[in-house]
Amino acid sequence: MSRIADDNPFIPVRIAVLTVSDTRDATQDRSGDVLADRIEAAGHTLADRVIVRDERDQIAAQLRGWVASDGVDVVISTGGTGLTGRDVTVEAHRDVYEKEIDAFGTVFTMVSYQKIGTSAVQSRATAGVAGGTYLFALPGSPGACKDAWDEILGPQLDYRHGPCNFVEIMPRLDEHLRRK
Template sequence: MSRIDESKEFLPVRIAVLTVSDTRTLDEDKSGQTLVDRITGAGHILADRMILRDERAEIADQLRRWCGDPGIDVVISTGGTGLTGRDVTVEAHRDVYEKEMDAFGTVFTIVSMQKIGTSAVQSRATGGVANGTYLFALPGSPGACRDAWDDILSLQLDYRHRPCNFVEIFPRLDEHKRRK
């Protein structure tokens, strides 16, 4: 069973938040603000935040910039994971991933099913790794952001979480680039 090992020191993670929307401003961005509040409330560092339109190339370019920034460990996007024609966040993430975390979408669906039932099937939440940076694409609702953070990311981004977590393998995410 998972648990927090209180004998270990908490290590803050540097996280960027990207809201994908054709219509929202920062003042109206409830989902992005939900993530910011939870990130900072947990003791992590908000490394950057922005809003981009639903444009695949622009989203992928920004993800790549953040993955190349040594001051950013994790990128969480919200919005654009649905089924409509303008929902291109998942495709943009996959354009950037070196490795996709298939289980993230599965676990998110399990968490969502407990809250919204079969409507969870409409989400295409995804996670992956690129250039030693974790990337997660969440749906654009505050509830989905709360669920993903509270039930998955807050635990996996806590170095004290046992039996394992994302933070403890940060140093090994790009080890393939160091090998000759």
């Protein structure tokens, strides 16, 4: 099982939060607040926080901007992962991914099932990598954001977490871009 290796140092990462919503503004962004609070409480840096409408091209453009930035290591989006016609976050993420982290959606479903039962099948949470940046797409509910952070992202974004974690392989995520 997993463990924290106390002999490893904590390495803070720079995390941007993207809320996808046609109706929310900064005063109503409870899911973004949950993520921002947990990011900072864990010792990471909240690199940026933006709200965009449920428009595939706008979502993908924001993701690409952060992927191109030297100041962002991880992007976590919330909202737009459901089944309705306006839910296009997953498609926008996949427009940007170089590699998909297939097991993320599976593990998120397992965690969600423990909390909300069969309603977990309605989520299309996803994750991938582009340009050396991790990209995670979470549902828009504060509960889903709490579960994803507490059960998956918090541990995986902690360099001390074993037997392995996302942080330890960050330096190699874009090695294909550096090969000659």
